[in-house]
Amino acid sequence: MPRARHLAAVPANQRATDEQERSWLRRRSPSGQSGEHPSPISHALKLRLYRGMLLSRRLDERLMALQRQGRVGFHVGHRGEEAAIIGAAAALREQDWLVPCYREFGALLMRGAPLCTYLDQMFGNAADTGHGRQMPDHFHSRAQRCLSVSAPIGTQIPHAVGLAYAARLKGRDDVALVFFGDGATSSNDFHAALNFAGVWGAPVVLACRNNGYAISLPSSQQTASKGFACKAAAYGVRGVEVDGNDVLAVYEATRDAREAAARGEGPTLLELVTYRLDAHSSSDDPRAYRSDEEVAAAAAREPIGRFKAHLLACGALSEAEDAQLQEAVDAEVRAALEAARAREKPALDTLFEDVYAETPWHLTLAAREAAQTARGGSAHTPEGSAD
Amino acid sequence: MMEMNMVQAINAGLHQEMGADPDVVVLGEDVGRVGGVFRVTQGLHDAFGEQRVIDTPLNESGILGTAIGMALYGLKPIPEIQFADFIYPGFDQLVSEAAKYRYRSGGEYSVPMVVRTPFGGGIKGGLYHSQSPEALFIHTAGLKVVCPSNPYDAKGLLRASLQDPDPVLFFEPKRVYRAVKMEVPEHAYEVPLSKAAVVREGSDVTVVAWGAMLYEALAAAEQVRGDDGLDVEVIDPRTLWPLDLDTVLESVRKTGRLVIVHEAPRACGFGAELVSLVCENAFVHLEAPPQRVTGFDTPFPYALEDDYLPLAHRIAPALRETARF
Ligand SMILES: Cc1ncc(C[n+]2csc(CCOP(=O)(O)OP(=O)(O)O)c2C)c(N)n1
Numbered sequence: 001m002p003r004a005r006h007l008a009a010v011p012a013n014q015r016a017t018d019e020q021e022r023s024w025l026r027r028r029s030p031s032g033q034s035g036e037h038p039s040p041i042s043h044a045l046k047l048r049l050y051r052g053m054l055l056s057r058r059l060d061e062r063l064m065a066l067q068r069q070g071r072v073g074f075h076v077g078h079r080g081e082e083a084a085i086i087g088a089a090a091a092l093r094e095q096d097w098l099v100p101c102y103r104e105f106g107a108l109l110m111r112g113a114p115l116c117t118y119l120d121q122m123f124g125n126a127a128d129t130g131h132g133r134q135m136p137d138h139f140h141s142r143a144q145r146c147l148s149v150s151a152p153i154g155t156q157i158p159h160a161v162g163l164a165y166a167a168r169l170k171g172r173d174d175v176a177l178v179f180f181g182d183g184a185t186s187s188n189d190f191h192a193a194l195n196f197a198g199v200w201g202a203p204v205v206l207a208c209r210n211n212g213y214a215i216s217l218p219s220s221q222q223t224a225s226k227g228f229a230c231k232a233a234a235y236g237v238r239g240v241e242v243d244g245n246d247v248l249a250v251y252e253a254t255r256d257a258r259e260a261a262a263r264g265e266g267p268t269l270l271e272l273v274t275y276r277l278d279a280h281s282s283s284d285d286p287r288a289y290r291s292d293e294e295v296a297a298a299a300a301r302e303p304i305g306r307f308k309a310h311l312l313a314c315g316a317l318s319e320a321e322d323a324q325l326q327e328a329v330d331a332e333v334r335a336a337l338e339a340a341r342a343r344e345k346p347a348l349d350t351l352f353e354d355v356y357a358e359t360p361w362h363l364t365l366a367a368r369e370a371a372q373t374a375r376g377g378s379a380h381t382p383e384g385s386a387d
Numbered sequence: 388m389m390e391m392n393m394v395q396a397i398n399a400g401l402h403q404e405m406g407a408d409p410d411v412v413v414l415g416e417d418v419g420r421v422g423g424v425f426r427v428t429q430g431l432h433d434a435f436g437e438q439r440v441i442d443t444p445l446n447e448s449g450i451l452g453t454a455i456g457m458a459l460y461g462l463k464p465i466p467e468i469q470f471a472d473f474i475y476p477g478f479d480q481l482v483s484e485a486a487k488y489r490y491r492s493g494g495e496y497s498v499p500m501v502v503r504t505p506f507g508g509g510i511k512g513g514l515y516h517s518q519s520p521e522a523l524f525i526h527t528a529g530l531k532v533v534c535p536s537n538p539y540d541a542k543g544l545l546r547a548s549l550q551d552p553d554p555v556l557f558f559e560p561k562r563v564y565r566a567v568k569m570e571v572p573e574h575a576y577e578v579p580l581s582k583a584a585v586v587r588e589g590s591d592v593t594v595v596a597w598g599a600m601l602y603e604a605l606a607a608a609e610q611v612r613g614d615d616g617l618d619v620e621v622i623d624p625r626t627l628w629p630l631d632l633d634t635v636l637e638s639v640r641k642t643g644r645l646v647i648v649h650e651a652p653r654a655c656g657f658g659a660e661l662v663s664l665v666c667e668n669a670f671v672h673l674e675a676p677p678q679r680v681t682g683f684d685t686p687f688p689y690a691l692e693d694d695y696l697p698l699a700h701r702i703a704p705a706l707r708e709t710a711r712f
Contacts, residue, residue: 129493142495147459150491152483158449159484162456162464169412169438169462176456188476192449199444354494355528357552360581360629 041248043316049090049247050311053082053304054329056106060278062333063122067282071341072122074136078103080245080277083303084209085179086110087250088272091258092177097167098146099160099178102137103209107179111144115336125343131350154180154187157206161197164204164261173262177205177254183214185231186222194269198235203261205254206237206269209244211276212298216289232269244272245303248310277302348375391571394564396538397427397503400545401465403575405435408463411549414441415450415467424469425505425564447477451502455484458498463549471506471558472518485554486529501548505561506534507599507650508682508696513689519598519651519682524556525628525660532627533580534558536601538571540625543578551580560598567602583631585638589620592706593638595661596648597624600697604648607702614703617710627657635661636669643674644709648697653681675712678705 060077067075078085081103089098089107098107105118116127121139124132130140130148140148147163150156160178167174184190185208197204208228212219225231232239238260242253250272257268275298279286286295311317317325352359352367359367391399405411413428419442422429432440443450447468454464468474474481481502489497508517524530533548533555535541541559548555586601587608596604601623608619620638624630639645645665647658658679665677680697688695 129495130491131493133493134491138491140492140495142492148488148492148496150484150487152479155452155479155484158452158480159456159459162453162458163460164456165453166457166460166462169457170460188446188448189452189480192444192446192452195444195446196449196453350493354490354492356531356629357489357494357497361632362629 041251043314045090045251046248046311046316049086049251050307050317051325051329052086052090052106052110053247053307054326055109055333056082056086057304058329058333059105059118062337064278064282066337072136073124074282075122076102076137076281077278078106080298080302081209081211081274082106083247083250083307084207084211084244084272084274087247088177088179088205088207088254088270091251091254092175093258095172095174096145096258097160097163097174097176098144099156099163099176100139100146100149101156101179101181101184101209102149102151103181104179105137105139108139108141108144108146111146113141113144113146115332116340117141119336119340120343123340123343124346125340126346127340127343128346131353132346154184154189156180157184157187157189157193158196160204160206161193161200161202161267164197164267165200165202168203168264173203175203175205175258175261177207177258179207179209181214182208182210182212182219182222182228183217184208185228194232194235194237194267197267198237201264201266203264204267205257205261206267207254208269208271209274210271211274213276213280213286213290215280215284216286227271227273229269229271237266238268239271240268241271241273244274245301245306247303247307274303275301388570388572390568391538392565392568393535393538393541393559394425394427396542396571397545397559398429398431399571399573400542400575401428401431402434404546404549405431405439407575409439410461411463411465412439412441412457413465413467414443414454416443416445416469418442418467423467425561427503427559428467447473447475448480451477451480451485454500454502455480455488455498458500458554459488459496464500465549466500466502468502468504470512470516471504471520472515474504474520478523481524481530481554481556482527486527488529489553490529497552498554499552501545501555501557503557503559505564506558507560507562508687508692509562509599511689511692512687514686517687517692519558519649521556521558521627522651522655522657522660525657529553531555531580531629532558533625534560534597534627535578535625536560536563536598536623537567538569540578540584540623542571543576544580544625546575547577547580550577555580558598562599563602578625581626581629581631583622583624583626583634585620585634586623587619587621589618589642591618591642592644592646592710593620593622593635593642594646594648594702594706595622595624595635597627598650600648600650603697603699603702606699607706610699610703611706611710615707615710617706619706630661630664632664632668635665639665639669640672643672644712645673645677646680646702646705646709647677648680648702650682650696652684653679654684656681675709678709680705
């Protein structure tokens, strides 16, 4: 079945397959079979993608473990979705913008952010450029042209459209890549953003990670349409469905969408079809809404093993090199985690900064009041509460 | 100097700012060819083209959300919300995004934009063309709220708002739009933010009022001067938040009495905050309990709007009562 894919088919149970109903999809023909991929993607780039995916996976595992030990407040990761995130981010150029949802720390790192930029935010420590104001995994980095993660679903999509359109108004060819989940396609802002993007022809790539779920709700409860890429058609936007577990397919589809946007050919909605292997977040227990069999079947198609098999087969990687790489990634993560954990809390003053560019009188007074109250208190748990 | 009404003054200000800074863009529903339903953006489209005066699809969240993106990129967008009553579909973008961007990014990003919107009643607009939602935005840390009451201030405050690095909500009292004319300089000038004006000096009672209600307060002040010999001081905060509290306190220390007038419903309105601030900071100077003359805690009505609004005939008794207490 022709879709953007290189390595293996999109899992049939996740996709509707009626060819006729899907004829509006702009299809990309597969350029090869697993194992003998004739893609022009160089070995060096493939290894970069692979390392990005390994680093993300390792971080997810370590952060989830630290969360369980009470050392990290919260984690929302992307285990299983590495190909969708790393592949798309790698297709950006330096001048482009990344507009994340909340699972895309791997994309931030692919854009060259130091690991500490991310981990300091995870711990909300004094080195966090957000001064510990947001929950973990709500990062940003101006140096990497990565906007700031917001918790309300879908709100970042119109930002990306405005940002991209502003670039065009300024006569530049920067492109914005915005990530969101399948659940976000039900938000008002998704529709507003697609409509504005289409009407304006904004140079934006809209990447819907269809990981199968929005917390407990399966994709089929977000929409009655066949998938999400088709929604683009109603807004006069290109829609492309991509095997989101195939990092090369994601890379190529995003690269093409990026280039089209930069050429002035307007926006593309990518549907990256993948699967969320872990819980929605460290606060979720997915056993309440899906079966172990389903997860096991999805795990068999997970993107890292698949890509490793491809790298071995095409000679980009040997087992020995793989072991070395894994060890190097592990060591990097361990050292960065140790450093981030050791840092202090943000200073009390920072609580009152950045509300406005200049601190107004009422916040200066508030800061004085806070400083006079000794630090060290913590909230009391109410006794006899309902549960 | 030219005689102008508020629509003309804001329009002149927009022309000037767009002419001076190519990064200033205007966007909203009908702002382009037609020049806005109140004609505030008239002529801008011809002067600056459709790339800078952008007619958008009908979606307030889209207007504000894309304006935020433009501001993050380095433009200075001036989104227009056609009536303040329709700001609610874009409320989330203002309170969750524009207001919080600087704080959540530790100052790495900011959203300098000026959201212009006509507000208030008195034009037979009924439920959905008359509301005064300023308190909702004052309650949101990170937003600045400006409300000019005359053409001169409108042009000067608009410029100051555009120079400001933070998101500003610019509430334009639509009843004043064409009703008040005055001399407005042709050159660019600023009326600084967070600086109140003492519009009328007096020694017996302080009244704080903004937008169209300022004129009701002034009328009431004249009434009680004639009838009761009361000498009323009237203050126009001009910027509601961050507030120029000093000017209010100085006045209350002099008069010992305070009346607040606003169109919005009373419960949790900005008047409540003003009373608190004055009690906290000048309690010993108060000779009478502060009073609020406001809209009622109902939706805004159509046929009975003159009964709903805190017009001069309701303000005058409050002034007398406060003075006599
Ligand atoms: C406006 C809003 N409503 C509800 C939530 C709570 N919430 C957080 S994540 C989530 C599901 C999002 O699903 P999806 O967009 O598919 O992204 P995914 O988590 O699958 O990556 C919900 C309902 C929220 N953050 N914002």
